[in-house]
Amino acid sequence: MDIDFPLILVILVFGSGLIWLLDALLLAPGRRRTVANLQEEYPQWQQEGSSQAASYRRQVEQSAREPALVEYAKSFFPVLLVVFVLRSFLVEPFQIPSSSMVPTLQVGDYILVNKYTYGIRLPVLRTKVLDLNEPQRGDVMVFFPPHMNDTYFIKRVVGLPGDTVTYRNKRLYVNGKEIVEEPLAVLPEGQARYQVGLETLGDATHLVQVDENRPARDFSVVVKPGHYFMMGDNRDNSSDSRIWGQVPEKDIVGKAFAVWMHWDSLLSLPSFSRVGLIQ
Secondary structure (H helix, E strand, O other): OOOOHHHHHHHHHHHHHHHHHHHHHHHHHHHHHHHHHHHHHOOOOOOOOOHHHHHHHHHHHHHOOOOHHHHHHHHHHHHHHHHHHHHHHHEEEEEOOOOOOOOOOOOOEEEEEEOOOOOEEOOOOOOEEEOOOOOOOOOEEEEOOOOOOOOOEEEEEEEOOOOEEEEEOOEEEEOOEEOOEEEEEEEEEOOEEEEEEEEEEOOEEEEEEEEOOOOOOOEEEEOOOOEEEEEOOEOOOOOOHHHHOOEEHHHEEEEEEEEEEEOOOOOOOOEOOOOEEOO
8 A cells, every 4th residue: 555645744734734823823822821920920930949930930831831732733844844845846756666767767766856847736636736848758757657546657758749659679769750779788687688778869868778588569659639658768677658558747746857866675775876867
């Protein structure tokens, strides 16, 4: 079961803020009046070491102390609010859980995703409230796939609305034009033989790989209006638009732009050797 962290964060932010606000409006004035009355009752309350000062502090502790729930709300609300704004509208961290974007992204990479480059969206509801830029071919994009509306996926934008995307003999064509790919190496791995190449798609030049031992899955499709055709850079080991269909614009999360850490597991040490921009 996936944890809906955005929803939890919204509840915590607004819950702690509401507790703080209700206390400020309804309860805090009464505590201040109590403190003022106690100061009149113990005029020497400021004299350290006096019996009145000690009695005053005891009375304040008993009858005018701020509730623990309010203390926690006031302490955590500013921190939660900052995290909420950063994560919802600016930059959000993600972890790469699968090998579908190898060799560009490895399992265990922690990436940063720009949340505003494709427009400002409301958290949880995912409704766009401000248009900015549109996805471009070659962008590495985080989104909700149409078959799993509660799980983030990350793939590369291959087809824009209206494009004809063709994959034939493990070569990619967009609108009838073959996408340039420069072969680099053949890497054996178990039963697989991966052909690694440097592909230029739009303004992005990036690594891709295909498994020479797997049969080609040829297809040709026209991208629907308001949709995007997504593929993994690990072309023969990726669950993408070839399987579950095109991604509607409303399900876009943001553009992945950097790797900031690599961490294989809790039993290993984090590594920063892969830190850098995503091509």
